[in-house]
Amino acid sequence: MGLFDYFHASRKSSDVAKERLSILIARDHFHRNQPSFLSALQNELLEVIKKYVDIDQDDVTVSLDREEDCEILELNIALPEKGRYK
Amino acid sequence: MTRIIVVTSGKGGVGKTTTSAAFATGLALQGYKTAVIDFDVGLRNLDLIMGCERRVVYDFVNVINQEASLNQALIRDKRIDNLFILPASQTREKEALTMEGVETVLNELAETFDYIVCDSPAGIEHGAYMAMYFADEAIVVTNPEISSVRDSDRILGLLGSKTKRIIENRTPVKEHLLLTRYSPERVKNGEMLSVKDIQEILSIPLIGVIPESQSVLTASNQGIPIIVNKNSKAGLAYNDSIGRFLGEDIEFRFIDARKDSIFGKLFRGR
Numbered sequence: 001m002g003l004f005d006y007f008h009a010s011r012k013s014s015d016v017a018k019e020r021l022s023i024l025i026a027r028d029h030f031h032r033n034q035p036s037f038l039s040a041l042q043n044e045l046l047e048v049i050k051k052y053v054d055i056d057q058d059d060v061t062v063s064l065d066r067e068e069d070c071e072i073l074e075l076n077i078a079l080p081e082k083g084r085y086k
Numbered sequence: 087m088t089r090i091i092v093v094t095s096g097k098g099g100v101g102k103t104t105t106s107a108a109f110a111t112g113l114a115l116q117g118y119k120t121a122v123i124d125f126d127v128g129l130r131n132l133d134l135i136m137g138c139e140r141r142v143v144y145d146f147v148n149v150i151n152q153e154a155s156l157n158q159a160l161i162r163d164k165r166i167d168n169l170f171i172l173p174a175s176q177t178r179e180k181e182a183l184t185m186e187g188v189e190t191v192l193n194e195l196a197e198t199f200d201y202i203v204c205d206s207p208a209g210i211e212h213g214a215y216m217a218m219y220f221a222d223e224a225i226v227v228t229n230p231e232i233s234s235v236r237d238s239d240r241i242l243g244l245l246g247s248k249t250k251r252i253i254e255n256r257t258p259v260k261e262h263l264l265l266t267r268y269s270p271e272r273v274k275n276g277e278m279l280s281v282k283d284i285q286e287i288l289s290i291p292l293i294g295v296i297p298e299s300q301s302v303l304t305a306s307n308q309g310i311p312i313i314v315n316k317n318s319k320a321g322l323a324y325n326d327s328i329g330r331f332l333g334e335d336i337e338f339r340f341i342d343a344r345k346d347s348i349f350g351k352l353f354r355g356r
Binding site: 012013014015017018020021022024025028029032 | 232235236239240243273276277278279280283287
């Protein structure tokens, strides 16, 4: 058993639960405050990019920010390392 | 002024009906004229927990459809004079609860009752929406389990956006967190989310922590709301919650693990 496994196994499950939950809820809140078309847009973008590049769901993020009378649609696509291009 | 309280959670099986029965009974015992309504159309259960299942003649949907008067459908509790139960229909579709129908019934109850407790069905569908829509206060029932906490967070989102108070730009629904099936020993051993963890995540005021207790099942077996059992920690914890709901400052109990004495170690688990 490696050192990492040792620490991993000795971690309390309640701490793991709290960490997972905090991340999950932050994410839920983020999605809750976005217009409903954003997730559809994100999925469609993902499908298109997937044709050319090997990426995961989490590599494409779409968000909408409001600054006074201006709305900013931000697309963030994390491309993989060279080896994973199709 | 009548207060409408919704008991809700999102997730099923966390103790909404047990809590509705306990709160309605507790408020009635404090002298308030209280009605408790089962919004779970098709899966009626409140009557069982309140022990009045054999006295159900008419139900909520009958009243909405004007097939019976409200007084015909209300069941007076056999122990407490100022406590009434309005059972759900067991046979109809959830959509039988129309917004206008629910509002009419609540308005009629508001003429004579101090508190109306709405026992929400699980989920975030029509029945749950109807149960929360007219609420002034919400008891959000949560288990120390990640799925339950997440669902409660979702319900809080709906309470803050889809209720009549929000739509009419009035003060929002007053939210209270009620933790059920809490086990201080498991929290101490790092096997369960603590009160503090859950409160940090949901960030609404805590109204009660109900310890895991075998007496809750016994109470439902017998059809006697757990709150009347003064020998049960869960019953006492519900009683404390009622006090806090009514504005009393009551210290939380049953949330710390017992100090382990030699006897404690020997007899633990009994």
